[in-house]
Amino acid sequence: MAWSHFFGTIWQILSESAFWVLVSLLIGGLVHEFLPTSRFRERLNGKGRGAMLGAVAFGALLPICSCGVIPLAISLYRAGVRLGPVMAFAAATPIINPAAVILSLALLGPQITAAYVILGLTLPFLLGIVAERWGDRPTPMTVPAVTACCGPKAGCCDSAGNAVPASPGFWRRTGSGLKWGLTDLGPTIAFYMSIGVLLAGVIAAFLPPSWTETYLRENSFVALAAAGVLGASLYVCAVAHIPLVATLLAAGAAPGVSIVFLVTGTATNLPELIALYKTIGRRTVTLYAVSLVAGAMVAGALVNAWLMPGFEPAFDPVNSLELLEAGERLQPTIGAVATQVTTIALVGLMILGIWRRGTGWLRARRARRRDDGCCSG
Amino acid sequence: MRKTAFLNLSLAKCRFVFLLVLAVAGQSLALNPTSPNPVNPSNPIDATEYSQTGPATLAELDLLSAALIEKAANGNTPAHEFRIEARIYRELLRRLMLDNQALPEQDRIPQHPLMERVRMSALLHSAADCKTGLVITCPPDLMRQLKSQQARIDQAPKFKQLLLE
Numbered sequence: 001m002a003w004s005h006f007f008g009t010i011w012q013i014l015s016e017s018a019f020w021v022l023v024s025l026l027i028g029g030l031v032h033e034f035l036p037t038s039r040f041r042e043r044l045n046g047k048g049r050g051a052m053l054g055a056v057a058f059g060a061l062l063p064i065c066s067c068g069v070i071p072l073a074i075s076l077y078r079a080g081v082r083l084g085p086v087m088a089f090a091a092a093t094p095i096i097n098p099a100a101v102i103l104s105l106a107l108l109g110p111q112i113t114a115a116y117v118i119l120g121l122t123l124p125f126l127l128g129i130v131a132e133r134w135g136d137r138p139t140p141m142t143v144p145a146v147t148a149c150c151g152p153k154a155g156c157c158d159s160a161g162n163a164v165p166a167s168p169g170f171w172r173r174t175g176s177g178l179k180w181g182l183t184d185l186g187p188t189i190a191f192y193m194s195i196g197v198l199l200a201g202v203i204a205a206f207l208p209p210s211w212t213e214t215y216l217r218e219n220s221f222v223a224l225a226a227a228g229v230l231g232a233s234l235y236v237c238a239v240a241h242i243p244l245v246a247t248l249l250a251a252g253a254a255p256g257v258s259i260v261f262l263v264t265g266t267a268t269n270l271p272e273l274i275a276l277y278k279t280i281g282r283r284t285v286t287l288y289a290v291s292l293v294a295g296a297m298v299a300g301a302l303v304n305a306w307l308m309p310g311f312e313p314a315f316d317p318v319n320s321l322e323l324l325e326a327g328e329r330l331q332p333t334i335g336a337v338a339t340q341v342t343t344i345a346l347v348g349l350m351i352l353g354i355w356r357r358g359t360g361w362l363r364a365r366r367a368r369r370r371d372d373g374c375c376s377g
Numbered sequence: 378m379r380k381t382a383f384l385n386l387s388l389a390k391c392r393f394v395f396l397l398v399l400a401v402a403g404q405s406l407a408l409n410p411t412s413p414n415p416v417n418p419s420n421p422i423d424a425t426e427y428s429q430t431g432p433a434t435l436a437e438l439d440l441l442s443a444a445l446i447e448k449a450a451n452g453n454t455p456a457h458e459f460r461i462e463a464r465i466y467r468e469l470l471r472r473l474m475l476d477n478q479a480l481p482e483q484d485r486i487p488q489h490p491l492m493e494r495v496r497m498s499a500l501l502h503s504a505a506d507c508k509t510g511l512v513i514t515c516p517p518d519l520m521r522q523l524k525s526q527q528a529r530i531d532q533a534p535k536f537k538q539l540l541l542e
Binding site for chain 2: 005
């Protein structure tokens with residue numbers, strides 16, 4: 001049983017996220033190639049909270065899960081975008097999207113949907129502020145400013161007077177960006193994701209099957225904390241899990257605890273946390289995870305105080321069914337063949353990532369031994 | 378092996394149709410408070426007649442959802458077949474609710490049991506999206522929720538009965 005949960009969870013994470021991870025890698029490659037030299041980066045890095053609000057709004061429109069957002073967030077960060085907007089985008093994208101809001105209205109009722117939307121928009125914004133204020137200091141990325149053109153063949157000169165080679169054409173840059181996304185960023189992220197996916201499988205295998213019923217029913221601090229921590233570790237997709245949360249609520253789950261589970265579950269998971277931890281910075285990701293769970297717990301306690309006891313949302317079943325269908329239509333459906341192909345491709349990237357890490361580690365070890373042998377001799 | 382699986386599938390289909398006919402013959406009109414003609418057990422309705430006889434009933438929906446949950450659990454149900462049947466469940470539910478709306482207030486099925494079926498429909502749709510290759514394989518938490526939702530739904534006829542009494 002534990003083995004079936006282990007492999008079932010691994011398969012679920014890989015098959016549900018593979019398509020979006022690959023799409024995100026391709027877009028991430030283009031971001032890496034084009035963003036550093038575009039004016040859009042300056043806007044994203046503009047002073048004040050405007051960039052953070054923009055990142056939250058943009059993220060809230062994309063139907064990408066917490067695994068799928070990793071490549072995009074990392075490529076934005078590596079392209080020189082401020083940490084705050086990057087983390088706000090990484091949190092907002094999986095937490096909230098139009099399909100999830102409509103599904104929530106259909107199945108969870110207007111009160112919980114209001115709490116979900118408010119939390120889904122404010123929490124990423126606050127996480128962005130926390131990450132920017134107290135997170136790791138990013139290495140500044142400088143793009144040479146082109147000042148003058150020396151001639152059609154010689155290219156241009158930067159502010160220091162050095163010749164900058166003529167910019168390759170659009171298609172060459174596109175190809176180069178996509179190549180970077182798939183062969184450089186892809187295996188790196190897939191390697192960290194593979195560790196996270198394995199750990200998520202282990203947690204699912206050892207977690208008692210009835211933990212959701214046990215914790216989500218209670219209205220206590222322990223229940224809020226358990227829903228927050230376990231939600232942040234497990235892979236939860238907003239659209240797929242809203243029906244589950246709806247049935248738990250109908251069975252008597254506390255609304256605040258359900259919101260905590262939905263928000264922390266969708267915002268992050270172990271594969272995402274490990275990948276960001278290794279690529280963006282330990283301090284930032286620790287702050288991000290702690291603030292996310294703490295913020296969601298506070299919001300969950302407030303929702304419980306507002307709606308409990310005796311919470312019974314009123315539904316019009318015909319209206320709910322219509323909304324349910326509208327929400328499902330908004331969520332892009334990935335076909336069976338595309339799911340299989342992208343899952344195989346993601347597993348391939350994971351194997352490539354593990355291979356590169358393994359060979360790099362062996363090479364470093366051999367070099368260390370050679371150095372030791374040389375010096376001790 | 379493939380042949381055995383096909384035979385199992387056919388048996389499951391036959392059993393499902395049989396249960397559907399039984400449901401229509403034995404329970405449907407009894408659960409429909411506005412039905413003018415009570416069912417005579419010696420004169421059962423056949424499946425073709427069922428499609429013309431009027432609204433779907435809660436009992437039919439519940440049999441269909443129980444059969445779909447069994448299919449989701451067995452791990453070898455073709456995904457396209459499951460998706461079509463989950464869609465049939467939703468359309469039957471829609472038809473039932475629209476017919477219910479047309480009834481006088483005192484004869485209507487209350488909203489609570491209908492909402493339970495809307496939740497079941499959402500869960501079945503989620504299950505239809507869980508594919509390994511071309512077959513349905515539900516994650517354990519979804520499977521558990523499907524079963525507990527069905528258990529809750531199975532209490533609805535009793536609830537209805539209580540209301541009628």
